[in-house]
Amino acid sequence: MENKPKLKVAIYWGAACGGCCVSVLDVHEKLFDVVAVADLVFWPIALDIKYHDVEEMTDGHIDVTLFNGAVRNSENERMAKLLRRKSKILVAYGSCAHMGGIPGLANFSTREEIFKRVYLESESTLNPDGKLPRPECDMPEGKLEIPVFYNDVLTLHNVVDVDYYIPGCPPQTERFVEVFMAIATGAELPPKGSVVGARDKSQCDECERKKTDNKLVKKFYRPWEIYDDGETCFLEQGVICMGPSTRSGCGVRCIKGNAPCRGCYGPPPGVSDPGAKMMSSIATMIDEKESEEIGKVIEDIMDPAGTFYRFSLPVALLRKKSIQKEN
Amino acid sequence: MEYKPTILAFLCNWCSYTGADLAGTSRMKYAPNVRVIRVMCSGRVEPTFVLKAFREGADAVLICGCHPGDCHYHEGNYKCLRRYHLLKKYIQQLGIHPDRLRLEWVSASEGNIFARLIDEMTETVAKLGPCEVRKTMETIN
Numbered sequence: 001m002e003n004k005p006k007l008k009v010a011i012y013w014g015a016a017c018g019g020c021c022v023s024v025l026d027v028h029e030k031l032f033d034v035v036a037v038a039d040l041v042f043w044p045i046a047l048d049i050k051y052h053d054v055e056e057m058t059d060g061h062i063d064v065t066l067f068n069g070a071v072r073n074s075e076n077e078r079m080a081k082l083l084r085r086k087s088k089i090l091v092a093y094g095s096c097a098h099m100g101g102i103p104g105l106a107n108f109s110t111r112e113e114i115f116k117r118v119y120l121e122s123e124s125t126l127n128p129d130g131k132l133p134r135p136e137c138d139m140p141e142g143k144l145e146i147p148v149f150y151n152d153v154l155t156l157h158n159v160v161d162v163d164y165y166i167p168g169c170p171p172q173t174e175r176f177v178e179v180f181m182a183i184a185t186g187a188e189l190p191p192k193g194s195v196v197g198a199r200d201k202s203q204c205d206e207c208e209r210k211k212t213d214n215k216l217v218k219k220f221y222r223p224w225e226i227y228d229d230g231e232t233c234f235l236e237q238g239v240i241c242m243g244p245s246t247r248s249g250c251g252v253r254c255i256k257g258n259a260p261c262r263g264c265y266g267p268p269p270g271v272s273d274p275g276a277k278m279m280s281s282i283a284t285m286i287d288e289k290e291s292e293e294i295g296k297v298i299e300d301i302m303d304p305a306g307t308f309y310r311f312s313l314p315v316a317l318l319r320k321k322s323i324q325k326e327n
Numbered sequence: 328m329e330y331k332p333t334i335l336a337f338l339c340n341w342c343s344y345t346g347a348d349l350a351g352t353s354r355m356k357y358a359p360n361v362r363v364i365r366v367m368c369s370g371r372v373e374p375t376f377v378l379k380a381f382r383e384g385a386d387a388v389l390i391c392g393c394h395p396g397d398c399h400y401h402e403g404n405y406k407c408l409r410r411y412h413l414l415k416k417y418i419q420q421l422g423i424h425p426d427r428l429r430l431e432w433v434s435a436s437e438g439n440i441f442a443r444l445i446d447e448m449t450e451t452v453a454k455l456g457p458c459e460v461r462k463t464m465e466t467i468n
Contacts, residue, residue: 108420151468158467276374279417283374283409289395291408298412305420317378322422322463325456 007063007184010042010054011093012083014076015103015153016069020094021045023170024066030177037184054082062086064183066093066166070103070314071154074135075147084160089183091196093176095169095264097156098195100314102169104153105306107313107320111151153314164190166197169264169311172250198249200269203241203261206248209233216287220300223260234260235285240307245271245278264311273317275308282308332386332452334361334445337376339369341399342434343391349438357442358449361389368392369430370403374414377428381418384461387427387452391441394432404432426451427458 013021021043027034041062042049065087071077084090095101106114115132119125135148156162166179175197183189190196204211210232217238226239234241234255242263243255254261267274282301288294301307309316338344344365350357362385366372369392380388390411392404411430419425429448433441 154467273375273378275417276378279374279413280410283413284406286409288409289405291412294409294412298416301413301416303420304413304417308417317375317382318418318421318423318460319464321420322459324422324424324459 007038008041008061009038010062010065010083010087011040011045012042012065012067012069012079013044014067014069014080014097014156015072016094016096017102018045019170020066020068020096023094023168023173024176026173027177034177034180038180051079051082054086057086059085060088062088064089064091064180066091067097067156068092068094068170070096070100071150071156071159072103072106073147073149077150077154077159080156080160089163090156090160091179092156092162092165094171095167095266095311097162098165098167099266099312100153100155100319101264101311104155104312104314105310106153108305109321110323111149115149152320155314158314163192165193165195167195167247167265168198168250169262171197172253174251175249195247195266195269198247198265201248202268203243203246203248203250203252203255203265206252207233207243207255208252209255212236215285217285217297218287219297222300222302228258230258235282240282240301242278242308242310244281245274262310263308266312274312275305275316278308279304330453330457332360332449332455332457333384334387334389334448334452335380335385336361336363336389336391336445337366337369337372338363338433339392339399339404340365340367342393342397342432343369343441345435346391346433346437346441349435350442351438353438355438355442357445360449360452361445368398368400368403369407370398370400370405372407372410374410374417377414377418381423381427381458381460382464384458386455386458387429387448389444389448390428390430391433391444392430394434397434421460423458423460424455426455 042054065083092098096103119127119132137144179197215235219238221238223239239260241260243261245267246261246263247265247268250265271277286294286297288297338347369390372390377388392407398404415425415428431444
């Protein structure tokens with residue numbers, strides 16, 4: 001063990017909130033086990049190592065890269081491609097890299113709409129000249145460049161070849177340590193493209209709440225509209241819970257905290273479009289037979305697209321809003 | 328070239344497909360814009376099927392099942408009706424016109440109603456113009 005060369009590990013963030021990096025820090029005292037077998041060679045949140053240092057590494061120099069965050073702009077894409085070249089194993093770490101995550105919800109708007117809102121209309125913005133960011137602009141000192149803001153939020157898989165996916169928003173730290181130690185000890189790795197650090201069964205399989213066969217409801221509630229009894233299945237109480245179409249492995253953290261599952265672990269194997277599956281099962285729970293009554297119940301579901309595709313819009317069949325041309 | 332809409336129709340085996348068949352065997356004339364997929368029950372039509380249809384370039388999707396109370400499997404058409412309402416709300420959020428998705432009950436004896444439905448829907452969708460979903464999903468920028 002002493003003479004074995006240490007694993008070289010890099011952690012990078014694309015369009016991310018930083019929560020994934022923090023989930024790695026959450027290993028707490030296990031950090032000693034991690035640093036005993038690994039050297040961190042690149043990690044913008046913690047280490048002062050620049051992009052050009054990564055560029056100077058030989059190809060395949062890094063053993064494992066954990067890439068968290070979606071691909072939102074040209075910088076994210078450039079780093080994804082660079083790290084792919086420099087790494088033996090590239091892991092999409094967290095919901096954003098895996099399925100687009102929360103940043104992926106921006107696919108409900110076009111780039112123009114986002115720029116208009118953020119730089120022109122928002123209440124806290126003062127922009128009398130109506131200036132919008134441009135990738136290049138000429139200044140007296142020379143040309144300035146900033147990354148190109150893409151119209152679409154993409155997943156890591158959309159721009160590079162990905163070896164493994166660790167889902168979660170953020171991934172549960174224990175799962176990460178398990179996966180990491182498996183790589184470090186040279187255990188046999190699952191086939192390329194696998195989702196690791198999660199199980200194949202749905203959340204409901206692990207959830208300890210009381211469930212019956214009667215899943216019919218006459219009204220859907222948002223979590224704050226109802227006194228949760230803390231014991232009964234959320235769906236049976238009329239609260240939308242993404243459990244049935246979400247992988248287990250997180251330890252049903254949200255449900256144990258009395259909040260319904262939001263679906264960050266993504267769909268179980270074999271499901272191509274998690275939101276559509278969820279819509280299929282949620283709709284059939286409605287205990288009404290008349291069109292009008294059904295419509296009233298559906299009104300309670302304020303934002304179906306945002307609810308059922310909260311973490312997965314960029315990998316959905318309809319991954320962004322279509323702009324219909326006038327005929 | 329004149330735009331001719333493509334309508335994808337999911338017809339239930341027991342009522343609507345037989346109804347469409349009746350329209351055919353009775354030599355009724357109706358718009359040639361519909362592509363039929365026979366399913367065992369309208370309750371079999373998953374939202375995924377409908378979304379996939381739009382994704383692959385359908386200009387509109389039609390689902391037909393047995394009249395309420397007549398379902399061969401008792402409840403399938405009700406399940407379909409509930410999914411349809413949710414789906415309709417969802418597709419509008421994604422920028423798809425609600426008239427591009429339609430659910431109708433057609434019994435085995437209603438060949439004439441099926442023929443009229445297709446004519447009428449073709450006309451509606453022709454007015455809406457080509458559905459942009461496929462093109463939008465194919466562009467990455």
